Amino acid sequence: MTFDTGAETRFEISFGGRTIPAAPGQTIAAALYAAGVRSWRTTRFEGRPRGLFCGIGVCFDCLVIVNGTENLRACLTEARPGDEVTPG
Amino acid sequence: MAAAGTAARAGLRVALLDGAIRLGGQFHRQPPPGHKPRNSRKFRRLVEGLAGVDVLLGHQVWAVEGSATAHFTIYTQAARADAVHAEAASAEAARADATDTGATHAGVTYEESAHAGVTGAESAHAESAHAEAAHAEAAHAEAAHAEAANAEAANAEARGPLRARALLIATGAYDRVLPFPGWDLPGVLTAGGAQALLKGNGVVAGRRIVVAGTGPFLLPVATGLAAAGARIVGVFEANSRTGLLPALLRNPAKLGEAAGYALRLARHRVPYHGGQAVVAAHGGDELTHVTVARLDADWKALTTRDIECDTLATGYGFTPQIDLAVQLGCATTHDADGSPIVAVDAGLRTSVPGVYAAGETIGVGGAALAELDGVQAAHTIIADAADQPAPEPTAQDWANRDRPSQDRPNLGWANRDRPSQDRPNLGWPSQDRPSQDRPSRDRPNQDRPNQDRPNQDQAKRDRVKRQRAEAFARRLHEVYPVRDGWREWLTPRTLICRCEEVPYQAILEAGDLGAADARTVKLLARPGMGWCQGRICGYPVARLCGEDPRHPGRPFAHPLRMADLARLLPQRTKDE
Numbered sequence A: 001m002t003f004d005t006g007a008e009t010r011f012e013i014s015f016g017g018r019t020i021p022a023a024p025g026q027t028i029a030a031a032l033y034a035a036g037v038r039s040w041r042t043t044r045f046e047g048r049p050r051g052l053f054c055g056i057g058v059c060f061d062c063l064v065i066v067n068g069t070e071n072l073r074a075c076l077t078e079a080r081p082g083d084e085v086t087p088g
Numbered sequence B: 001m002a003a004a005g006t007a008a009r010a011g012l013r014v015a016l017l018d019g020a021i022r023l024g025g026q027f028h029r030q031p032p033p034g035h036k037p038r039n040s041r042k043f044r045r046l047v048e049g050l051a052g053v054d055v056l057l058g059h060q061v062w063a064v065e066g067s068a069t070a071h072f073t074i075y076t077q078a079a080r081a082d083a084v085h086a087e088a089a090s091a092e093a094a095r096a097d098a099t100d101t102g103a104t105h106a107g108v109t110y111e112e113s114a115h116a117g118v119t120g121a122e123s124a125h126a127e128s129a130h131a132e133a134a135h136a137e138a139a140h141a142e143a144a145h146a147e148a149a150n151a152e153a154a155n156a157e158a159r160g161p162l163r164a165r166a167l168l169i170a171t172g173a174y175d176r177v178l179p180f181p182g183w184d185l186p187g188v189l190t191a192g193g194a195q196a197l198l199k200g201n202g203v204v205a206g207r208r209i210v211v212a213g214t215g216p217f218l219l220p221v222a223t224g225l226a227a228a229g230a231r232i233v234g235v236f237e238a239n240s241r242t243g244l245l246p247a248l249l250r251n252p253a254k255l256g257e258a259a260g261y262a263l264r265l266a267r268h269r270v271p272y273h274g275g276q277a278v279v280a281a282h283g284g285d286e287l288t289h290v291t292v293a294r295l296d297a298d299w300k301a302l303t304t305r306d307i308e309c310d311t312l313a314t315g316y317g318f319t320p321q322i323d324l325a326v327q328l329g330c331a332t333t334h335d336a337d338g339s340p341i342v343a344v345d346a347g348l349r350t351s352v353p354g355v356y357a358a359g360e361t362i363g364v365g366g367a368a369l370a371e372l373d374g375v376q377a378a379h380t381i382i383a384d385a386a387d388q389p390a391p392e393p394t395a396q397d398w399a400n401r402d403r404p405s406q407d408r409p410n411l412g413w414a415n416r417d418r419p420s421q422d423r424p425n426l427g428w429p430s431q432d433r434p435s436q437d438r439p440s441r442d443r444p445n446q447d448r449p450n451q452d453r454p455n456q457d458q459a460k461r462d463r464v465k466r467q468r469a470e471a472f473a474r475r476l477h478e479v480y481p482v483r484d485g486w487r488e489w490l491t492p493r494t495l496i497c498r499c500e501e502v503p504y505q506a507i508l509e510a511g512d513l514g515a516a517d518a519r520t521v522k523l524l525a526r527p528g529m530g531w532c533q534g535r536i537c538g539y540p541v542a543r544l545c546g547e548d549p550r551h552p553g554r555p556f557a558h559p560l561r562m563a564d565l566a567r568l569l570p571q572r573t574k575d576e
Helices: A028-034 B002-009 B040-048 B088-101 B191-201 B218-227 B245-249 B252-267 B323-327 B367-385 B456-479 B484-489 B504-512 B518-525 B538-544 B562-566 B570-575
Strands: A011-015 A018-022 A039-042 A049-051 A063-066 A069-073 A084-087 B013-018 B054-057 B059-066 B072-078 B130-135 B162-164 B166-170 B173-175 B188-190 B208-214 B231-237 B272-274 B276-282 B289-295 B301-308 B311-316 B318-320 B332-334 B340-342 B355-357 B495-497
Touching (some): A039 A063, B002 B013, B002 B367, B013 B059, B188 B191, B208 B218, B245 B252, B301 B484, B318 B340, B367 B456
Parallel strands (some): B208 B231, B231 B272
Antiparallel strands (some): B173 B318, B289 B301
């Protein structure tokens, strides 16, 4: 579910082999959420699913790997065309 | 933003450091480029006010050290590690910095520490989500990379440390959340998180949404999501819905705001329940429904019912983000709700000379108050920089602004950098100041750049406005407290610390082993030792131990990767 974000400027990122549409200025978490992906990590001890929680960079639940760079907070990391996102 | 603009118009060299990639903080959070800007008139005025300010977006301040007598060194990291494309203007300014003073600290120069960026942005919640480094001498620039105020939102490149003579900390606050069974399920978000997703990204968090917690912030979240097309199944306010009414009747502006929310709730048919809370969330891999309870006066659950939803937005007030002030040794005190905040005097000076604080860091009070704070702080910085008495009274009454003076605590900061009797001695070192620019004590006031200094009437109006806003903020704390009955919502398996996956059971066991305070519980059971460093679980753990949360003692205001830290020490390595 998303607003009109200017179709002509939209681009794609990938998450676990899946293509995710994104708009300029959107965070990776927002793009994933808009595509219906709400969890993208499992916890170390109990393997519980995690995704977005605080949404503003405080809680670190939403960690992802972007183009090989680890430990990025999906809620703060702006999506760029072609980003390869893998579960943190 | 208000402070930066005010100080710049008075002729100070000002850099505004914002961890986010777009201006606006939490309250004026802006949508992605190409969208209609939000809060247009007020926000536009703030942006226009930034003429002459070096706006550094995507700069998360992770540490500040130094003092007003030497200078403050401000360490930043970029919002994204692979962001290496800086604005042209920025690059140019960075070179100017490097030539200006060498900009060295501990062997670090701009060149060597470039690209020291890692993750994430300023996480501050509420309005002025940025640290501002106000440089107090117009002709002596150190902290500066110019960037268009509404820059194209490119993630900024991290550069070397900045230097400043004065520092205004306005890092805002973030959502305070309470644990309950299932709060770690995907689909459970903080209210501020849902709001950020919507305002900053144009993404609605879900289709069937429950909003729960306490405080007026739930209303813009609920109405915003409803207006964007989500079905808001209900807003569950744990306190009374009408507790604020007497205060609203005395405050026409706020009454109008409240009436606006009431209308919007009605228009979208959103039920607003008082004395109820979400006490559990359920689902396999994602949220499918929540348990809502009627609460008694202490928030223990009475009757319960289940409600289907795919998303829960929850928030129980805010935690001020004061890490930088604590790093600098600024004295702290407690907000009306027990949250640690920075202690300031009437001019918004902290206990450390040259360091000022505004907005939520000195007490949660909302965007309007934060803006008034910013203007006040700027006037104090201007006055202090000019070695003139501030327009506001100062003296020894450092205190929590929320408390009447007669019961101000003795802060007893004898061991800290206590300012001298009258006012902080900022001690602008004369050797660092080109003499021709040095304001003379004898020079009449009006010779200094003062086009932005309000006349007496304006100052008085601002003062009255601030007092009203502070009184209203106090009232909010009284009307929307957090009651300890939430502890009864927990089960032994409920996670308290999300990062380290510490269940309530482990906290209880630590207590059985003799841990009587939050610190000992942390050492035995590890809550607060994970990535977020207790930002989320600090409040619940403290309350479970019967304490108010302590001020944070984090050496880094943002988690930093070792590799990036190591890059700050290249010269030392070479020497060895």
